[in-house]
Amino acid sequence: MSNPDNNIDANSKILDDVTAADYKYGFTTDIDTDVIPRGLNEDVVRLISAKKNEPEWLLDFRLKAYRHWLTLKQPKWAHINIPDIDFQAISYYAAPVKKDGPKSLDEVDPQILATFNRLGIPLEEQKVLSGMAVDAVMDSVSVKTTHRERLAELGVIFCSISEAVKDYPDLVRRYLGSVVSYRDNFYAALNSAVFSDGSFVYIPKGVRCPMELSTYFRINAQGTGQFERTLIVADDDSYVSYLEGCTAPMRDENQLHAAIVEIIVEDRAEVKYSTVQNWWAGDAEGNGGVYNLVTKRGLCRGESSKLSWTQVETGSAITWKYPSCILAGDNSVGEFYSVAVTRNYQQADTGTKMIHIGRNSRSTIVSKGISAGHSENSYRGLVKIAAKADNCRNHTQCDSLLLSSTCGAHTFPVMQIDNPSAVVEHEATTSKISEDQIFYCNQRGIPDEEAVGLIVNGYAKEVMNKLPMEFAVEAQRLLQITLEGSVG
Amino acid sequence: MSHFKQFTRLIEDYPQFFNGDRKAAEIESFSQSLLADDDGFIRRFGSAVAEMMKPDYGVNVNGVTSPLMPAAAIRRNIPDFAPITITCVNDTYHIPHLSTDQRVKCAVYDADNFPFPINAYHTPSHFNRIFANKILHISIDGGNNDETAIQINNILAAAVDLAAFRRVFVEIGGGANLELILNDSSDSTPHNYFASQFVEIFLNEGASLNLYDITDTSDTTSRLNEMKIKMKRNCRLNIFSLSASAGKSVNIYDIDFESDNSEATINGFVVGDGNQRIGNATFVNHLSRHGKSNQNFKYVLDDASHGTFYGEIFVWEVARFTEAYQSNRNILASPDARISTEPQLLIYNDDVKCSHGATTGQLDAAALFYMRQRGIPEAVARTMLTQAFVGDVIDAIPLLPLRDRMRMLVEKRLYKRSSRPCDNCRMACDTINRDSKE
Numbered sequence: 001m002s003n004p005d006n007n008i009d010a011n012s013k014i015l016d017d018v019t020a021a022d023y024k025y026g027f028t029t030d031i032d033t034d035v036i037p038r039g040l041n042e043d044v045v046r047l048i049s050a051k052k053n054e055p056e057w058l059l060d061f062r063l064k065a066y067r068h069w070l071t072l073k074q075p076k077w078a079h080i081n082i083p084d085i086d087f088q089a090i091s092y093y094a095a096p097v098k099k100d101g102p103k104s105l106d107e108v109d110p111q112i113l114a115t116f117n118r119l120g121i122p123l124e125e126q127k128v129l130s131g132m133a134v135d136a137v138m139d140s141v142s143v144k145t146t147h148r149e150r151l152a153e154l155g156v157i158f159c160s161i162s163e164a165v166k167d168y169p170d171l172v173r174r175y176l177g178s179v180v181s182y183r184d185n186f187y188a189a190l191n192s193a194v195f196s197d198g199s200f201v202y203i204p205k206g207v208r209c210p211m212e213l214s215t216y217f218r219i220n221a222q223g224t225g226q227f228e229r230t231l232i233v234a235d236d237d238s239y240v241s242y243l244e245g246c247t248a249p250m251r252d253e254n255q256l257h258a259a260i261v262e263i264i265v266e267d268r269a270e271v272k273y274s275t276v277q278n279w280w281a282g283d284a285e286g287n288g289g290v291y292n293l294v295t296k297r298g299l300c301r302g303e304s305s306k307l308s309w310t311q312v313e314t315g316s317a318i319t320w321k322y323p324s325c326i327l328a329g330d331n332s333v334g335e336f337y338s339v340a341v342t343r344n345y346q347q348a349d350t351g352t353k354m355i356h357i358g359r360n361s362r363s364t365i366v367s368k369g370i371s372a373g374h375s376e377n378s379y380r381g382l383v384k385i386a387a388k389a390d391n392c393r394n395h396t397q398c399d400s401l402l403l404s405s406t407c408g409a410h411t412f413p414v415m416q417i418d419n420p421s422a423v424v425e426h427e428a429t430t431s432k433i434s435e436d437q438i439f440y441c442n443q444r445g446i447p448d449e450e451a452v453g454l455i456v457n458g459y460a461k462e463v464m465n466k467l468p469m470e471f472a473v474e475a476q477r478l479l480q481i482t483l484e485g486s487v488g
Numbered sequence: 489m490s491h492f493k494q495f496t497r498l499i500e501d502y503p504q505f506f507n508g509d510r511k512a513a514e515i516e517s518f519s520q521s522l523l524a525d526d527d528g529f530i531r532r533f534g535s536a537v538a539e540m541m542k543p544d545y546g547v548n549v550n551g552v553t554s555p556l557m558p559a560a561a562i563r564r565n566i567p568d569f570a571p572i573t574i575t576c577v578n579d580t581y582h583i584p585h586l587s588t589d590q591r592v593k594c595a596v597y598d599a600d601n602f603p604f605p606i607n608a609y610h611t612p613s614h615f616n617r618i619f620a621n622k623i624l625h626i627s628i629d630g631g632n633n634d635e636t637a638i639q640i641n642n643i644l645a646a647a648v649d650l651a652a653f654r655r656v657f658v659e660i661g662g663g664a665n666l667e668l669i670l671n672d673s674s675d676s677t678p679h680n681y682f683a684s685q686f687v688e689i690f691l692n693e694g695a696s697l698n699l700y701d702i703t704d705t706s707d708t709t710s711r712l713n714e715m716k717i718k719m720k721r722n723c724r725l726n727i728f729s730l731s732a733s734a735g736k737s738v739n740i741y742d743i744d745f746e747s748d749n750s751e752a753t754i755n756g757f758v759v760g761d762g763n764q765r766i767g768n769a770t771f772v773n774h775l776s777r778h779g780k781s782n783q784n785f786k787y788v789l790d791d792a793s794h795g796t797f798y799g800e801i802f803v804w805e806v807a808r809f810t811e812a813y814q815s816n817r818n819i820l821a822s823p824d825a826r827i828s829t830e831p832q833l834l835i836y837n838d839d840v841k842c843s844h845g846a847t848t849g850q851l852d853a854a855a856l857f858y859m860r861q862r863g864i865p866e867a868v869a870r871t872m873l874t875q876a877f878v879g880d881v882i883d884a885i886p887l888l889p890l891r892d893r894m895r896m897l898v899e900k901r902l903y904k905r906s907s908r909p910c911d912n913c914r915m916a917c918d919t920i921n922r923d924s925k926e
Contacts, residue, residue, distance in 0.1 A: 402838035420820035
C-alpha cells in the first residue's frame, strides 16, 4: 500500500488550487463549486444537501446518519488488511462541470464519450442496437439518460436519485433506508450521510420492464470518494433486470467507494441484479487501487418474490461486499452467483447473507473464487433460518481455484438454523488447476496461458450463464484479460 | 471478563491463593485472551459459557484430596478391556502402582514443580492454568511398537456445587502406540458440577494415538475442555469426540502438524436433548508438508438443545501437498433445537486438496414411512434412523470393546426417549446404568 501521506502532499497542491477560490467566498454558501474542500463535518453534509436542493427530511436523514457515524469505528473483522482511512482527507462531493443539458449524443462531452469507448462501452451503439437505457454516472451526477420516454409509457421510473428526490419525493422517502438503515454499519452510515447520487428505479404493479436497465459508474475526479446510492423498488407482479458495470481508469491514489444498494421486492415480483466490477486494482506491487466497501441488500418482502444477485468481481484493491437477501415473504427465493478474481496484491472478502424469515423460502449460493499472485480471496456467508420459517431450503457451493503458491483462498460460512424443518447444505472445495488438464490442452496445441483461460472460464461458467447475454460476453473477456500474465 | 465473573471475583476476594509471579502472569494472560478473543471463542461459545456459569460453584483452593470411590470407578470400566486405569475424583488423580521397568510412567505434579512449561492456547486453557494446581503427567517410552492403553475415569462427586480443574500432559515417544480413553461421567445428582480440563499431548516421530473423549454426564454437569495435540513426523492421530450425554459442554480440539507426513482424523458425534448446550471447535493447523486431516462431526439435537460447531482448517504457505477435509452433518429433531455451524477454510498455498461440507436437515421422511409401513412405531423408527446416522462415527472406533460400549450407550440413551419398553430389552444396560443406586 502506498503511504497516504505522500499522496496527500502531492494532491494537496492540486486541491489547494481548486479549492482556493472557494475559500474567498466561504464554502458554505458557494453552491457552484465542483469539488468541495476535503474533510467531513456537519457543514459538509449540509453543503452537499444544499447543492442538491434537497428537502428538509433528506437533510435530517443525512445528519442523523452523520451523527451516528461519528459513534462508529471502522470495522476490522473482515479477512482483509485495510489501512486506516483518513476520512478527513477525502472530498465528499464532485460534479462534472455543468453545461447545458445535452439533448443528443453530439452534445455530450466528447472526452467523456471517448473514455466510455476506450472502456468498451459504446454508448451510441448501445442506444441504437441493444435497446438498453443507460443512466451513466460520471462522478456522482447523471450525465445522460436514454430511453426515458419509452419507460415512462409503462410507468417505469428510472432516473438519478437526486431527480427522484425532486420528482417522486413520496416514493423515495418511503423506501430510502428501509432495507439498509443508516445504523447498519460504518460504511452504510457514511454513505447515508454523504451519498452523492445514484439510480432510482420503480417498476409499477404488473409491469415487466422491457429492457435491461443499466448504469455505468466511473470514478473521475481525483481525491474524491464516490458514494453511490441505488434504490430499486419492484411492485407486485413486476420484473426488472438491472445491470451495473464499474470501471475506473488507472490512477495512483487509493480511492474509497462506499456504495449502498437497496432493493425492495413486493408480491410475486422478480429482480435480477447483475454486476461486473472492474475497477483499478492497483499496480503489480499493490500500490493504489480502489477500496470497494459496499453494502448491498434486498428485501423480498412480498409473497413468492424473487431476488437474484449475480456478480463478477475482478477489480478493486480491496473488496468488502456482501449482497444479501432478506427472505421475509412466504415462498420467496434468493439467489447469489459470484465469481471473484483476485491477483497481485488484491484482497477480496465477499459473499452473501441469506436470511430466511418467510415460510418455504429458498436460496441458492454459488460462489467461485479465483486467486492468483499474492492476493487474498475470501468467501464469507451467512445462512440464517428463523424459528418460524418452516420448510426452508438452502444450498451453498463455494469453490476456490488457486493459481499461485503465494495466494490465499478462504471460506468463512456461518449457518444458524433455528427451525428443524430446514434443509441446509454447504459444500466447499479448494484446488488448483491440475497439470493433467494443462497437459491435455498443450497436447492439442493450446498454449499454457490460453489453457488456463479456458479452464477458468469453464470453472466460472455456472455463474457466467446467469448474466444477461451482453454482459456475459464482456465478463468472459474480462476474466481472460485479468488472468493474463498471472499464470506461473 | 463478564463470562467468568464468579471466578474473577474469587481471585479478587482470596488473593492469598493467587499470589506469586506465575499466577499473576497467568491471570494477566487469561484476561488478555478474553479481551482480545482472537480465536472467536467468546463470540461463538460465550452464551454456552454464560449458561455454565449460572450456578455458584465451590472451588477447591485448599487442595483437599477427594478419596477414591472404588465402586464408582469400577462401574466405569469397559467390559473385556483392561487398560491402565487412572481415576480422577473431582480434581484428585488416583494412579495405580506401576512397576518401575514399565515403559509407561504416570505421575502427579504440583503445578509449581512441573518440569515442563505450562502452556496455554485458547481461552479455556488460559482459564484452566490459573486454577489447576495438580498436573497429571503421562509419558510413554518410544522405541517399540507395543500398544499401551490408558483409561482416565473422570468422576465428579461432591455434596456441594463444585468446580474441578484437571490438567493432563502426555508425551508419546517415537514409534509408540497409545490408546487413551478419557471417560467423563457424573452421577445424576441435584448438585451442579463444572469441570475445566486441559489436555496437552506431544507425539514424537512415528507415534500413533487413538484418543477417545467420552462425555456421559448429567444435565447438571458443565464441561469446558481443550485439547492441544502437537505431531512430529509420520504420526497418526485419531480423535473420537463422543458426547452421548452432556449438560453444557464445549470442546476445543487444536492439532498442529509440526512436521511432514502426519495424518489426523477427528470423528465426533453429539446427541443432545433437554436444555443441553454442546459446542465443538476444531483447529487443524497444517504447518508442514504432506499432512492429511479428515474431520467428521455429526449432531442430533432434540428438545431445546443447542449445538455449535466451529471447524477451522488452516493451511500455511509451507504446507504443500496437504489434504484436508471436513464434514459436519446435523439433524434437528425438534422445533426448539438450534444449530449454528461454521466450517472454515484458510488456505495460503496452491498445492492442496481441501474441502468442507455442512448439512442440516431432518430424518429421511421416505425411510420413516417405509419403516412405519412395516409396523415399526414412529418413535422407534426415528431412533433406529438416528442410530444409523451417528453409526458411522461409532463404527470407526477401532477398539472393539469400546465400540460395543458406545453403541450401547447411544442405543440406551435414544431408546429411553422412545416408547419402547426397557423390560423387553436384552441389552445389558445394568453395567452402564448410571441411574442405579451405588
